[in-house]
Amino acid sequence: MNPLAASPARLARVALPVLAALLVVPFVAAPYQTVLLCYGLVFAIAALGFNLLLGYTGLLSFGHSAFFGVGAYAVALIVKYLKISSMEAFVAGGILASALVAGLFGIVCVRYTRIYFGILTLALSQVLWSLAFKFFWVTGGSDGLRVPTPSLLGAAIPGRTDKIAFLANRYYFYVLAIFVVCVALMWVIVHSPFGKALQAIRDNETRAEFVGVQVHRYRWVAFVVSGVYTGLAGALWVPLNGLTTPDILHWTFSGKIVFFTVLGGFQTFFGPIVGAVIYNYLETYAVGHTVYWQLVLGVVLVVLVLVLPSGVVGTASRLGLWRRRAPSP
C-alpha cells in the first residue's frame, strides 16, 4: 500500500476540492448531468463497501448484488406494505434488511476464501434473485415494484412534474451527505486497528491468526459492514430509478460492482469511488449510443485487466509517484 495515502493532510488536499466541486455541480450542470452523477455516487457507496472485502480483506465476492437488491427491495416493500414514503425510513429499512441478510450469509461465507468464497456468495445471491423473480405476488416478478418519490427529512413530497428538479437538487444533496459520511466512516474503519487486522488477514491468514486475530469473526464483521454499505446504496438507488426489478439481484449485477472496483483500482482507497462514477458514465453513454454497449464494456474490461490491472487511480498514483521521484536521481 502507498505509505503516503494515510496522512490526513494529504487526504484533505485531495478530498476537499473534490467535495467543493461536488457541492457546486447542481448549480452549474444540467439536471440530467446531476442525476447521472447522483447515480455514480450511489454506486460509489456500493463499491466502497465491496472493496472492504476485496481490497482490504482479500475476498472476492460475486454476490454483492444480493445486498444491493435487498436494500432496494426493502424500500419497495416498505412502500408496498407499510405505505410509508419517508426517505429516512427507507434508509433505515435498507440498512436493517441488508445487515440481517449479510449477517446470515456472512456466517456461512467467511469460512471460505478464494474461489469457494466467490461461488458461495454467487449461489446465495442467486437464491434471492430466483425468489424475487418467482414470488411475483410479493415482489412483482420481472415487472418489479414501483417506488414513488420520497419525502426528505419530513418535507412535503414534491409533485409529479418537478421530479427531475427534486432529484437533481434536494435528493442529490441528500445522497451527497450520506456519501460523505460513508467515505469518512470507511476511512476510519480501514485505518483503525480493525482495518489493519483485516489487511493482515488478507496478506497472511495463518500469521494473522497466530498473532491473535480472530480471523472468522473479523471477516464476518467486514462482511456485514460491506453488505450494509451495498444495501444502503440499493436503498438510495431505488428513488432515483423509481422501480426495482430482479435484474439488480442477478449475479451479472455483482459482476458490475466488481467491474467498478477494478476499473478504479481495488488497491487504493479512492479507486472504487472513482471507478463507480466513471463506470456509470461509461455505461450510460454506451447504452445511449449503441445497442452493443455490452461489447464496449466487455472490451474495456478485458483491456483493463490486460493493460491496467491497478485501475485508473492505482495507475495515476503510480505515475504521480514516479514523476515525483524522477527529478531527484
Next chain:
Amino acid sequence: MDTVLIHLLNALLYAAVLFLIAGGLSLIYGVMRIVNLAHGNLYAFGAYVAAWAVGLMLDSLPTALLYLVLVTGAVAAGALGAVLEPTLLRPLYRRAEEYQLLITFGLLLILEDLMRLLWGPYPLSVSALYEAMGSLHIGESIYPTYNLAVIVVGGLAAAALWAFVYRTQFGVVLRATSQNMRMASALGVNVNRVYVQAFTLGCFMAGLGGAIVVPQQGAVLGMGVDALILAFVVVVIGGLGSLEGALAGALLVGIVRELGITFFPEIELAVLYLMAAVVLLVRPAGLFGRA
C-alpha cells in the same frame, strides 16, 4: 407409471445437456484452475452457429444429413476456444484469480453482444429437425423422439469423454497436468499445448450441448448466462474439476429440476442454488472432488 417414465426421461434430457456444459466447465477448471464465466456463452455460440448452418442448408441437403450439420456448432465453439485461450487467458495464469474471473466476465459481455451483432436480436430456430423425428408412444403418452436422441448423444459424449481422459495417452498427460502442472512440465509435458487442448475440448463440449438443444429450444440471447449458473450448480455439487462429479451433479440437478417443475415451481431455482450452497458448506470439494 407412464408419467413417472416421462418425468424420468425429461430429467435425463435435462441432465444430458447440462452434463455437456458442466463437463467442459469442470474439465477446464480441473486442468487450468480457471473458472470460465464465459462458458455459457460458448454453449450459446454453439447453438447459434448450428442453427445458422442448418438454416443455410435447409433446402439443399436431405434432413438426415442436416443432423450432421449441427456438429458445426460444436466445432465452431471449439475453434473459438482454441483462439481465446492463447490470446486472452494465457497472459493471466501467473496473476491473481480475481483477474482471471474478470477477464472471463469481460469475455461473457463481449460474446453476448457479438452474437447479437452476428445474428440479430431475434431467436433462431430449426424446429424442422425436431419435428422430422416425430414422436414415440410410451404407454398412453407421446414423447418426442428427438428428446431421446439428445439423451443418447449426452450419454455417448459422457462415455467418449471418459474413454478419452482415462484410456488414451492424451488423457494421461491431461490428468498429470491437472494433478501437478509443474511436475508435468518438468517431465517434458508441453503445458501450454495441454492447456489449449483442454480448453478447446471443454468449449467443444459446450458447443455440442448448444448444437443438440437448438432443434428443440432454438437459439436465444441470454441462454448462455442462464445455462452458466446451472452448470455452476452442477459443478459445485459434483466437485470442481471432477468429471464423475459433473455427471452425478447433472443427473441430480436434472432430477431435482424435473421434480421442482412438477411439485414446487416457485422455488425450483432457489432449491437448486441452495443445494449448491449446502454442498459447498458440508463438502467444499464437492461430492466427488479431491479435497
